[in-house]
Amino acid sequence: MTERLHIDQAFDKDLEKIREAILMMGGHVEHAIAQAADALEARDEDLARQVVEGDKRIDEIEEEIDQSVVSLLALRQPQAGDLRAVISVMKMASELERLGDLAKNMGKRVPVLATSVEIEGAGAAIRRQARQVAQMLRDALDSFAQLDMALATEAITRDVDVDHMTNALFREFITHMMEDPRKISPCLHYLFIAKNVERMGDHVTSLAEHVIYLASGSKVAARPKGSSTSSVHIAPEDTVRR
Amino acid sequence: MAATKWHDCAAILDALPDAAFLVGPDRRIAAANAAAQDLFAAPLTGAMALSYLRQPEAAAVLDRAFGWLQGHCARDVRLSAQIRRPGPTTDTILSFSVAPVFEDGQVGALLVVLSDTTLIEVAEQQRRDFVANVSHELRSPLTALAGFIETLQGPARDDAGARETFLSIMRREADRMSRLVADLLSLSRVESQERVRPRDRIAPADIVAATVAALAPQAGDASIDLRVEDGVQGAVVLGDRDQLVQVMHNLVENAMKYGGAGKTVRIALSREPGPPAMIRMAVHDQGEGIDPTHLPRLTERFYRVDGHRSREMGGTGLGLAIVKHIVNRHRGRLVITSDIGKGSCFAVVLPEAVGAGSAPAVT
Numbered sequence: 281m282t283e284r285l286h287i288d289q290a291f292d293k294d295l296e297k298i299r300e301a302i303l304m305m306g307g308h309v310e311h312a313i314a315q316a317a318d319a320l321e322a323r324d325e326d327l328a329r330q331v332v333e334g335d336k337r338i339d340e341i342e343e344e345i346d347q348s349v350v351s352l353l354a355l356r357q358p359q360a361g362d363l364r365a366v367i368s369v370m371k372m373a374s375e376l377e378r379l380g381d382l383a384k385n386m387g388k389r390v391p392v393l394a395t396s397v398e399i400e401g402a403g404a405a406i407r408r409q410a411r412q413v414a415q416m417l418r419d420a421l422d423s424f425a426q427l428d429m430a431l432a433t434e435a436i437t438r439d440v441d442v443d444h445m446t447n448a449l450f451r452e453f454i455t456h457m458m459e460d461p462r463k464i465s466p467c468l469h470y471l472f473i474a475k476n477v478e479r480m481g482d483h484v485t486s487l488a489e490h491v492i493y494l495a496s497g498s499k500v501a502a503r504p505k506g507s508s509t510s511s512v513h514i515a516p517e518d519t520v521r522r
Numbered sequence: 523m524a525a526t527k528w529h530d531c532a533a534i535l536d537a538l539p540d541a542a543f544l545v546g547p548d549r550r551i552a553a554a555n556a557a558a559q560d561l562f563a564a565p566l567t568g569a570m571a572l573s574y575l576r577q578p579e580a581a582a583v584l585d586r587a588f589g590w591l592q593g594h595c596a597r598d599v600r601l602s603a604q605i606r607r608p609g610p611t612t613d614t615i616l617s618f619s620v621a622p623v624f625e626d627g628q629v630g631a632l633l634v635v636l637s638d639t640t641l642i643e644v645a646e647q648q649r650r651d652f653v654a655n656v657s658h659e660l661r662s663p664l665t666a667l668a669g670f671i672e673t674l675q676g677p678a679r680d681d682a683g684a685r686e687t688f689l690s691i692m693r694r695e696a697d698r699m700s701r702l703v704a705d706l707l708s709l710s711r712v713e714s715q716e717r718v719r720p721r722d723r724i725a726p727a728d729i730v731a732a733t734v735a736a737l738a739p740q741a742g743d744a745s746i747d748l749r750v751e752d753g754v755q756g757a758v759v760l761g762d763r764d765q766l767v768q769v770m771h772n773l774v775e776n777a778m779k780y781g782g783a784g785k786t787v788r789i790a791l792s793r794e795p796g797p798p799a800m801i802r803m804a805v806h807d808q809g810e811g812i813d814p815t816h817l818p819r820l821t822e823r824f825y826r827v828d829g830h831r832s833r834e835m836g837g838t839g840l841g842l843a844i845v846k847h848i849v850n851r852h853r854g855r856l857v858i859t860s861d862i863g864k865g866s867c868f869a870v871v872l873p874e875a876v877g878a879g880s881a882p883a884v885t
Binding site for chain 1: 813
């Protein structure tokens with residue numbers, strides 16, 4: 281019995297370390313998303329470079345978490361709830377890593393956009409969309425900190441807003457492209473960015489779902505869907521009226 | 523033992539004006555004051571300190587501070603950093619500092635104090651945005667004017683026909699600039715009075731009648747039917763007549779612009795189910811409606827759903843901002859609803875004046 285208790289404590293301590301690492305990684309990702317959106321709006325290449333550089337640290341932390349998880353599984357051989365916790369945490373690290381990559385990708389596109397025709401309002405619109413995702417991520421990470429299922433659920437429901445924003449952006453950029461061929465190249469980059477931010481929303485949703493799984497042991501049934509960019513069609517005659 | 527000790531600390535923490543919490547040797551939050559719990563919307567106590575200070579700079583500072591918990595450090599060490607928490611429209615900027623708490627010569631805990639410096643940052647950002655927007659709005663008509671002047675001095679010097687066309691365009695651009703300047707002045711006047719409560723007894727029906735009378739010629743030109751439905755005979759609100767007319771004028775003019783020629787603009791006065799008793803002045807148009815994503819931002823200065831179209835129609839981008847400030851001054855609210863394809867409704871809801879006496883006669 282005493283030995284069992286001893287193992288439990290050691291396991292808890294290890295898991296706690298990994299949870300701290302997840303939160304720290306989350307902090308880096310939050311920072312990267314905010315910085316990338318700022319860099320995009322201000323067309324600030326230096327700031328964008330910092331985002332791209334910063335992604336290395338995020339990848340490092342993920343690597344560290346992976347190693348800790350592997351040694352935790354090997355040494356402590358957790359079962360039931362403990363095993364669930366370890367697996368969830370590992371999956372969360374990979375969601376965060378994807379989020380970091382998407383932020384990095386946004387940063388990578390800034391130099392091209394900084395030198396091409398300015399699309400009025402595009403940077404600000406993307407920043408608003410990214411802000412929505414950043415807020416979801418904030419709630420998802422906060423919910424992980426205290427295993428607050430209500431907060432995690434709230435983060436998930438807000439993904440629909442991100443989807444709606446993406447739909448609106450798709451229409452806007454397509455209209456820009458039809459108006460002026462010089463805008464096609466920057467708008468294509470913006471389209472990718474908008475889609476990437478939408479993907480970020482999906483990763484945050486998965487993150488929040490892991491929190492719910494961690495807290496309750498049950499999977500989330502269905503997630504809300506609001507994206508219709510796969511069926512957006514704008515014909516040239518639609519814009520003639522403008 | 524530790525529990526009661528932190529309990530005493532909590533009382534002191536609660537007395538602090540800023541958000542503050544104590545981090546124990548286990549790196550978890552041992553006690554947090556109400557301000558901190560409000561700030562993070564969480565109970566905090568028992569949570570890992572890193573949970574809430576996870577931003578890279580903050581985490582780095584905290585990590586160094588964790589080092590103090592191992593043993594000794596100077597009594598007066600302090601570390602500080604700034605963190606940004608994303609919010610719905612603006613981020614919260616927090617300045618935080620960490621200091622060691624000594625007991626028996628050892629570092630027993632860390633005191634983290636956070637203060638919200640968002641307002642300062644936001645004010646600065648708004649000032650920058652505003653200057654940029656105003657310059658942008660003035661620049662385009664100015665560019666047009668300068669271009670036409672150059673043409674009139676050069677190639678089109680002796681072309682009477684072109685002169686006529688150009689002069690009328692220049693007239694339109696100059697009008698646009700004076701409208702913008704007028705709206706800016708009006709906005710600053712409204713803002714400076716926002717805290718002063720209006721006291722005149724006004725009949726909403728009188729406001730609507732004055733607005734309709736002023737806009738009737740314009741409505742006639744575009745064959746727009748202005749229809750008034752007065753469901754609140756004899757109602758009175760406390761208000762500033764000129765300002766309320768401006769509100770109605772802006773809303774009806776927008777409804778006419780975006781509703782389109784040949785359509786109906788319906789102005790309906792009604793009572794909101796109270797208490798408190800409220801009067802609702804709603805302007806319905808039959809336009810194409812507004813996408814819900816735009817609704818929360820419509821009253822921002824220079825916010826436009828379709829910038830190009832709004833400028834074509836002579837909008838300054840300030841109309842609804844002025845409306846919002848006037849409505850705020852009247853302790854009312856602006857309610858915007860919209861059905862895509864069917865039309866929008868802009869409703870001003872004002873508190874009804876209680877007490878005897880009816881509205882002054884319409885003059």
